Amino acid sequence: MKKPIKVLIAKAGLDGHERGALVVAIGLRDAGMEVVYTGIRNTPEQIVASAIQEDVDAIGLSSLSGGHMSQFKRVMELLKKEKVKGKLVFAGGIIPDDDVKKLKKLGIKEVFGPGSSIASIVEFLKKNVRAR
Amino acid sequence: MTEQPGKFPFTRGIHATMYRGKLWTMRQYAGFGDARETNKRYRYLLDHGQTGLSMAFDLPTQIGYDSDDSMALGEVGRVGVAISSLADMEQVFAGIPLDKVSTSMTINATASILLALYLAVAEKQGVPWSKVSGTVQNDILKEYIARGTYIFPPHPSLRLIADIVEFCAKEVPGWNTISVGGYHMREAGCTAAQEIAFTLADGIAYVQTCVERSLNVDDFAPRIAFFFNCHTNFFEEVAKFRAARRLWAQIMRDRFGAKNERSMMLRFHTQTAGSSLTAQQPDNNVVRTTLEALAAVLGGTQSLHTNAKDEAIALPSEESALLALRTQQIIAYESGVTAEPDPLGGSHYVESLTDKLEQQAREYLNKIDTMGGMLKAIDGGYVYKEIYRAAYEHQKAVEKKEKIIVGVNEFVSGRQPKLKTQKIDPKLELRRRRELTVLRKKRGNVDKHLATLKKAAGSSDNLMPVIIDCVRNNVTVGEICKVLRGVFGEHRPSHSI
Numbered sequence: 001m002k003k004p005i006k007v008l009i010a011k012a013g014l015d016g017h018e019r020g021a022l023v024v025a026i027g028l029r030d031a032g033m034e035v036v037y038t039g040i041r042n043t044p045e046q047i048v049a050s051a052i053q054e055d056v057d058a059i060g061l062s063s064l065s066g067g068h069m070s071q072f073k074r075v076m077e078l079l080k081k082e083k084v085k086g087k088l089v090f091a092g093g094i095i096p097d098d099d100v101k102k103l104k105k106l107g108i109k110e111v112f113g114p115g116s117s118i119a120s121i122v123e124f125l126k127k128n129v130r131a132r
Numbered sequence: 133m134t135e136q137p138g139k140f141p142f143t144r145g146i147h148a149t150m151y152r153g154k155l156w157t158m159r160q161y162a163g164f165g166d167a168r169e170t171n172k173r174y175r176y177l178l179d180h181g182q183t184g185l186s187m188a189f190d191l192p193t194q195i196g197y198d199s200d201d202s203m204a205l206g207e208v209g210r211v212g213v214a215i216s217s218l219a220d221m222e223q224v225f226a227g228i229p230l231d232k233v234s235t236s237m238t239i240n241a242t243a244s245i246l247l248a249l250y251l252a253v254a255e256k257q258g259v260p261w262s263k264v265s266g267t268v269q270n271d272i273l274k275e276y277i278a279r280g281t282y283i284f285p286p287h288p289s290l291r292l293i294a295d296i297v298e299f300c301a302k303e304v305p306g307w308n309t310i311s312v313g314g315y316h317m318r319e320a321g322c323t324a325a326q327e328i329a330f331t332l333a334d335g336i337a338y339v340q341t342c343v344e345r346s347l348n349v350d351d352f353a354p355r356i357a358f359f360f361n362c363h364t365n366f367f368e369e370v371a372k373f374r375a376a377r378r379l380w381a382q383i384m385r386d387r388f389g390a391k392n393e394r395s396m397m398l399r400f401h402t403q404t405a406g407s408s409l410t411a412q413q414p415d416n417n418v419v420r421t422t423l424e425a426l427a428a429v430l431g432g433t434q435s436l437h438t439n440a441k442d443e444a445i446a447l448p449s450e451e452s453a454l455l456a457l458r459t460q461q462i463i464a465y466e467s468g469v470t471a472e473p474d475p476l477g478g479s480h481y482v483e484s485l486t487d488k489l490e491q492q493a494r495e496y497l498n499k500i501d502t503m504g505g506m507l508k509a510i511d512g513g514y515v516y517k518e519i520y521r522a523a524y525e526h527q528k529a530v531e532k533k534e535k536i537i538v539g540v541n542e543f544v545s546g547r548q549p550k551l552k553t554q555k556i557d558p559k560l561e562l563r564r565r566r567e568l569t570v571l572r573k574k575r576g577n578v579d580k581h582l583a584t585l586k587k588a589a590g591s592s593d594n595l596m597p598v599i600i601d602c603v604r605n606n607v608t609v610g611e612i613c614k615v616l617r618g619v620f621g622e623h624r625p626s627h628s629i
């Protein structure tokens with residue numbers, strides 16, 4: 001049997017809106033993936049440490065408080081600094097269009113805004129993790 | 133129909149005449165960036181007929197970090213205004229006399245500090261505390277469940293809450309000391325019945341805490357208010373408010389032995405449901421908000437916030453914030469629904485929905501009592517799990533199209549307009565850091581105030597006078613919280629999915 005895809009769902013910064021992160025985490029688990037959820041309030045350093053320790057295939061970052069540009073950018077910098085390779089990074093939350101473009105330039109593969117379905121995230125992960 | 137408006141158990145409203153006597157307060161939640169920008173937005177809203185202020189703080193302020201703390205990275209001024217010192221608070225209310233406006237503050241873990249700052253500003257404006265009015269949310273229990281801005285463990289947090297209740301009963305009689313909220317639990321995904329039950333269960337825990345401090349229930353209960361969501365299911369929401377009023381009145385009379393009817397009246401603020409707004413076809417959100425606001429009014433709300441159409445995308449722009457205010461002004465002044473208290477009372481459908489929600493909420497309350505009360509139910513993860521399970525069920529129903537959301541899973545055609553959204557100055561964080569460096573240098577050493585605070589925190593004294601003294605002397609929110617963190621410790625959640 002193939003090893004299931006392992007995903008870290010991480011809440012960045014001080015933001016406490018975790019409905020989206022929780023629903024995605026449960027949804028991915030129900031789709032047969034292995035999911036680690038960080039809970040709220042994590043610094044970029046803590047997120048990257050968890051991703052390394054848990055040896056996940058993908059990292060899903062969530063923020064609804066507007067801190068995404070600083071925090072997600074820092075996560076990407078730290079991944080580079082720690083020479084972590086092969087981890088797919090995606091994001092979700094209240095993220096304006098202009099910022100989506102900037103985040104993709106930083107190497108975040110996709111941004112799932114409000115109204116995104118779990119099915120679309122599952123499909124995205126299956127396609128992009130397996131392709132690596 | 134035997135129940136009457138203005139009469140126990142207040143199912144049909146807390147006043148006999150309702151909006152014929154006084155309209156609800158139009159109170160739009162606002163605040164962003166620094167104190168200067170927020171002051172500008174407040175004056176704009178007041179100039180356009182808003183009748184009360186509702187203050188949004190950024191997350192560092194809510195979680196007790198100054199703007200220059202490393203934990204504040206990326207969050208300064210984002211979801212609300214950044215307040216670290218008395219100078220910030222004075223700037224927010226520049227040109228706004230505190231005896232002429234009532235202010236509601238969405239603040240919980242740091243409520244005592246922000247209230248202290250408000251009272252210090254009143255002093256500086258020459259307004260006696262007996263003339264100020266407003267609300268602090270001061271509702272920590274739902275933060276452990278849904279909103280997430282807790283700092284300290286439950287017991288010291290409840291002590292801080294009771295300190296505020298006790299202090300205001302003596303010193304600031306016009307202040308609403310707790311606004312017990314169901315709003316955030318509903319946003320997190322719970323049902324209407326759960327919203328009633330979990331909110332009232334939190335309310336019971338607070339009243340119990342104050343009673344255990346030997347406060348007389350009728351001395352403080354009239355100043356406890358509530359805060360509900362108004363979601364999309366129109367009649368269910370109207371019934372929800374009616375059922376909540378009926379239940380609370382009975383709880384206060386029968387469980388706590390309240391004698392004063394004002395202790396039994398469930399007064400509440402309502403906000404329309406942020407989670408019902410869609411990023412797709414954002415103009416549709418104006419219609420959703422109108423329906424939700426109408427349900428809140430027909431449900432007898434005392435104050436109301438209507439969401440702006442762009443809130444699934446960004447903070448409200450000035451234009452969208454004004455349209456949101458206009459929405460409730462149209463309901464208030466044009467629709468005619470204000471003519472009669474509880475106009476849906478007596479409708480078979482609404483009455484039976486009210487009974488049904490009351491019954492369902494009562495079952496949850498009994499279950500929580502069996503667990504040993506709300507603190508235990510929260511600690512064991514019961515409430516948290518109930519809520520995210522309901523959220524997940526909702527998501528599945530949407531994906532299977534058992535629930536239709538216009539523009540999201542049905543009727544998705546049409547072009548997505550490009551909105552002009554509110555932006556936060558990226559240089560703000562740097563500017564705040566500089567301001568605070570100057571402040572700390574100018575005011576000098578504050579160690580003796582922090583030492584007094586530490587001593588008081590370790591005793592059973594009421595902390596409000598000490599905190600007020602700290603903020604008068606320019607001690608910052610972050611510095612006060614650092615001392616309290618040292619004495620009380622920090623809450624670490626242990627929930628797993």
